[in-house]
Amino acid sequence: MESPGGAMNTVMKTVMRTANKVGVGVYRVSGGKVGGKGSGGVPVLLLTVPGRKTGKPHTTPVGYFEHEGGYLVVGSAGGMPQDPQWFRNLRAAGRAEVQRGRATEAVTVRELxxxxxxxxxxxxxxxxCPPFGKYELKTSRTMPLALLTPTRG
Structure with a gap:
C-alpha cells in the first residue's frame, strides 16, 4: 500500500508533467509570445534533451541568460534538494536543441x-535576477549552471 505522502508525490508529478506539456504547447503555438518570460522577466526557451536512460527527447521551458554567445541555464528546481531531471539529462547528453520564439537551434552543453x-x-x-538567491538559500546543494552554445554550420 502506498503511503499518503507517496500518493501526493505521484499526484504532484502528474500535475507537473501535465502543466509542462501545456506550457510547451502554448509556447510553441504562440512562438513564445505566451510563456516566453518567466518570473522576474527572465526570458524562457524550450529545451529539448534526450533522457539519460531512455534517449527519448523531453522538452522543458527553462529560463536563461544570454552569456558569452550562448544561453546560461540554472538547475535551480526552485531550491528543491536535488537537481531537476532536465539538468541531469542535459549533463549526461552534452547536446540539446533550444527553441527561442519560433527559431530552433542545436546547442552543445558545458557545465560550469x-x-x-x-x-x-x-x-x-x-x-x-536576484530572486534566484532565494532558491540557493532553500537548499544545501550548489545550483548547477550550464552554458548552451549554438553549433555553427
Whole structure:
C-alpha cells in the first residue's frame, strides 16, 4: 500500500508533467509570445534533451541568460534538494536543441564548475535576477549552471 505522502508525490508529478506539456504547447503555438518570460522577466526557451536512460527527447521551458554567445541555464528546481531531471539529462547528453520564439537551434552543453561557475552565478544570474538567491538559500546543494552554445554550420 502506498503511503499518503507517496500518493501526493505521484499526484504532484502528474500535475507537473501535465502543466509542462501545456506550457510547451502554448509556447510553441504562440512562438513564445505566451510563456516566453518567466518570473522576474527572465526570458524562457524550450529545451529539448534526450533522457539519460531512455534517449527519448523531453522538452522543458527553462529560463536563461544570454552569456558569452550562448544561453546560461540554472538547475535551480526552485531550491528543491536535488537537481531537476532536465539538468541531469542535459549533463549526461552534452547536446540539446533550444527553441527561442519560433527559431530552433542545436546547442552543445558545458557545465560550469569551480570559479567559473561561481563568477557566472554572482555576476550574471544574481545580477540579472536576484530572486534566484532565494532558491540557493532553500537548499544545501550548489545550483548547477550550464552554458548552451549554438553549433555553427
Amino acid at each position: 564548475t569551480g570559479d567559473e561557475r561561481d563568477a557566472a552565478w554572482r555576476d550574471v544570474v544574481l545580477v540579472r
